[in-house]
Amino acid sequence: MSLIAVWSPLKSGSGSTMLASSLPIVLAVEYQVKVLLAHGGHAGERVEQAFTYKQESLDYMTAFQDTGMDALERLRASGRLNPENVRNYTLPLLSNRLDLLCGPKPMSADDIHAPINEGDGKQAELMTRVMESSKRSYDVTVADAGNGAPGAADGAILRAADLIVVGLNQNLHVLESELNQVRLPPEVKDKACLYIVGKYDRESHCTLQNIKRRFGIKTMVLGVPYCSGMTDAWNMRSVMSYMQRSRGGADLKRRSSLYDAVRNLADAAAEHLGLPSGGSKAGGLHALG
Template identity: 30%
Template sequence: MSIITFWSPDHGRGKTANCAAAGAMVGLDYDIRTLIARTQFGNSSLEDAFIKSKELQMKNFVTSAATGMDALERLFKTKRLSASGISNHTLSLEPGRLDLLAGTSKPDESGHEGIEHVIAAIFDEARRYYQAIMLDIESGGANQITNQLIQSSDLVVVNLSQDLSSLERYASQEQWPCALQGKNKMILLGQYDPHSKYNATNIRRKFGIKDPLFVIPYCSDYRDAFNDKDVLGWFRRTRNAGRRHGSYPFFQEVRKAVKEMLSQIGVNTEIKRIERGVS
């Protein structure tokens, strides 16, 4: 029903890692149908983060021409695209709750005629089946597909870091896509260092940020899980660890950010929350 786009004004702000973490938490903690996908060309980092979850199926999935975005493009061109067809071309990471749609295997837009119309149609159809669609989209403001997806989004998660020059550019709006003006937004500071001079409180004050602002602390265990391509497995094993566990602050902040995202798109997070130990 709703689209959440993960966008950043420039590269290197942890956007894909943040999207993967949020998607894993939603899929494990909430009883809603969720789709995660990326729309960039030549970058499979989002899919790679989940390979270990279902290794054999995933390897076949990401290398098969019969699955993912490329297969859906063919369905669109033959007028056979449907909501059920979309779910049939995804990999189920958590049955009934979390699906992954592989992005295109093509390196750039040159092999796609009218790709912006294809992508719009795919996610318009996906809205009919999924309650939340979480998209890792191209950074910056020059990409036509990025502008289009931001325009159709119900919530834009703006991924920033504590880098002062990046914050200044965002606050000045010089790198904003035109579609971002007036959109429902929340700010997510990734790889967050709470001991920095530029903590969330000071950033909000210095740059006059009015949108909801959340953080995802730097967590070496999460970075290892991401690099090991085992994000979902690590979340399953570790997300309910106690306060003494080194990753506890990371999970607490991811949960806060995810709850805000879902609340912003109208999900009743109290009703849809899965009791611990059920999943």
Template identity: 30%
Template sequence: MGQIAFWSHRHGQAGNSANMIAVATLIGMEYVTRTLISHTHWAMSSLESTFLKGKAAKVNDVEYSNVGIDALERLARSDRLSPNVVKDYADTILRDRLELLRGTAKPNEEMFSSIHDVIQSIFGAAKGYYNLSLIDVSSGTRNALTNAVIATSDVVVVNLNQNIAVLEEFFEQEQPAFLKEKRHVIVLGQYDRYSKYSVANIKRMYKPKAPIFTVPHCTGFMDALNDKSVVEFFLRNKNIGGNHDNHYFMTELRKLAKGIFEAAGVDTKIYSEQGA
């Protein structure tokens, strides 16, 4: 189906990782498809700490090339990388539904940044096995890895929030060229539906051409991130009724998931358990 890059124009503002964790877990539970999640950050991201819990053991300098994205880099450089091999280096989150490709364990950022010349081969191989790849990339447009991943992505998810400075910077300044060329959707993280800067008002103010979705603020989800119990949170909330505090969060997240599939040109009825 495609490769989806989760990106923001400003560092540390929009909750890229949290938004991706939320929608990836929901997709894994509600869509009958093989989904891979990964990231291109040098330091270990919240993906590992959230999903691997205590299993995310430290890797020493000798072993790093046998784990996650570093292992696939080694295989890519030796022309031994193939789609079926990618799965061998991924951690299972939801059996046959959701897997995590760990980020780098290299001892310094300079060593990791050299991966940019094979990163497209790595995620290209992943496309050959997984139906959907969600990749959390660094913010801005000056990172070589970010640019390499976005160049081969089918959809870019632009992460914003309701901070007026963030909104003005994104909508009123010249946007990156790739957003003029790539299919993209906008998602507002930590969304407050009672704010003056609602989706309706943001659309009225800036008239964006891309669809806008939200990941509402949800105390239960934020606690689950801290407690490393995200999968358990979604299992508990999958079938909650309209009167439950978390119903709005789940409803909006389902809209985002569907919007990502549609942006990728996929009929959600084919893969959704609910036929949505």
């Protein structure tokens, strides 16, 4: 039904990839929708680093990869790619609730010597087809579109997105350089956007309201606080279990500030996309409409 792209104009420091890995968990748990998590990078990169899942042996993967974008590319080339195929070639993270679509294996030496435009065109075409199919086979797709100038696959994600979550930080020098309509890529201009300030420090003079005013942002800006527990979870590939614990148990009384912040984003995205109600609200931490 809907595609949420998570992207940052900054080369690093926004926490957008961590956010892209945690947002679909919250959507799947709180809204009880079927969610696909994808990304525009290669196998083992970006959001894949957040999770522990069964991987094929290196020899087998080299010879023939049976899941992810490589498998879908074979289907596309043979004319057999359809919405149901996408679900069949994903890895389950939450049973019947959240699936992960792994990226393609890195280019071989032969691919590197192929014409650049040809390779980019194939990547963009495949990602466009996959995103179209995912909209028909999942309630929500969350796709990590990377940082900085988008490549071919990331550009296809941004063009197909119904909503773009733009990752920022509190470094005004960097924001002044990157966050303007002249430098924003064409795939982002005129798209519906929400803004997230990662590793947000409430004590800083660079507040959410100041960022909105300084850069003329008319839509919602949310803050996601720095969380050492999430950093550790990322390093241990245990973001799933960490987010489940951070929800606070059955009574929700021990819910972490990071979970609240991601829930705020999930609520804002769900409202924009018209998802069914997800129950009690998180409390609106750091939200500015």
